Amino acid sequence: MSGNIAPPRRSDSLVDAPARNAVDRFASERLKPWLRLARYDRPIGSWLLMWPCQWSAALAAIAAGSTRQLPAHLALFLVGAFVMRGAGSTWNDLLDRDIDAAVERTRGRPIASGLIRRRHALVFAVLQSLVGFLVLIQFNGFAIGLGIASLGIVAVYPLMKRIMGYPQFVLGLCFAWGALMGWAALFGALAWPAAILYLGSIAWVIGYDTVYGHQDQRDDAVIGVRSTSRSFGRHSRRIIAGLYVATILLLGVAILGAGGGWPSWLGLAAFAGHLAWQVMRLDPDRPDVCLMLFRSNRDAGALLFAGLLVDALLR
Structure with missing residues (x-):
């Protein structure tokens, strides 16, 4: 992203970025605005x-009784989540400048501070989306269509x-979409445990983003x-x-439907305790x-994943 892009001004760390x-510690001054635009200074959204x-x-691996494809799928979802979070954040900042x-x-x-021009940010969003598409096409046709x-x-x-x-309901539809993707990537289709997992994930997203939104209530009220x-x-x-509570109940039904064992239930209990x-x-x-x-929801999600992963590996 060099060439005709003027070097950005030096800027301080954003107020909601972790200390x-x-x-902030390692990137050059030229790269910092781009990495901040993609939220790499605040990766919590990518984890979520x-x-x-x-x-x-x-x-899905629990339901299938096989972890043969699980390592590759986990790696692809890790890369895809970070890249597409960056693309989505860039698009969001363009519209919300x-x-x-x-x-x-x-x-x-x-973008709001003028460090990055709008047309350059749009190119950046497209480039990140292309990387995300390269990740997506590693899956089967059904999963590709579902991702698109x-x-x-x-x-x-x-x-x-x-x-x-209630815009967080729409955010829930976006951020919970992966609850469908993992199942589709393995089976090339969807089943009701994946749908229930999706609903539970939506409830979780609405809950944690409502917590997040309480930071901006006063400003939001002024600007509408x-x-x-x-x-x-x-x-x-x-x-x-x-x-x-709805999140826990729905995730429990999904685990039951997939035939989850005691590690999954232990992970869900730890997740519930955190919430x-x-x-x-x-x-x-x-x-x-x-x-x-x-931010602590990164750890909450990890607790549940740990239980599900151990359950899958013990099959």
Whole structure:
């Protein structure tokens, strides 16, 4: 991405990036805006996009009684999640550049701050999407078609906060899509355990992104951006708890349908305990606590995956 692109201005770390992240510590000043645009300084979104893929791949291996394809699928989903999260974030920032400029937490983002020009960002999004497509075509035809079908939802999600009070429901459709992909990649078709896993993952996404949205409530109210954190209002904590309960129940049904054993149930119990801890700690008026709890879902997802993976390996 060099040539006619002017060297970006030096910029400080974004306010919601983890302290001493790898991009801030090791990347050159020229590369930092691009890596920040793709969220590599804040990779939590990539992890959260990846976990439903990995859950689904491991659950499919449990149902099939074979882990022969599992290592390759896990590796492909890891790469695909990080690349497509970068492409989606670039697209989101292109559409939200004016909103981002009006919100304290996001006004330093590369497009909103003028570090990266819009046409260059669009090229960057296309290049990342092409890498994602190369990952996708490693799977069977059914999985390829299923992956392509998700692009419409990804494209319209950034617009939903302008027209509906519950845009996180659309985000859930996007970020939970991997719950279908892992199963499709192994079987070349879908079955009801994958569909139930998808529904449970949607509930999880809505819950954790509502926690995340509590950071921006005041700015969102001023500029008219809609979100579940605003729509749920004073009932937010109870609704998040309900969403997490639904997540656990639905994931349990999916594990039951796939014939999961004790490691899967142990992983689900650990995952449930983590979500319960989040609800107990949640304080919607503390942005720092909300960000910490949101980020902790990386570890929650890992707990469930560990149980599913051990279950698959013991088959």
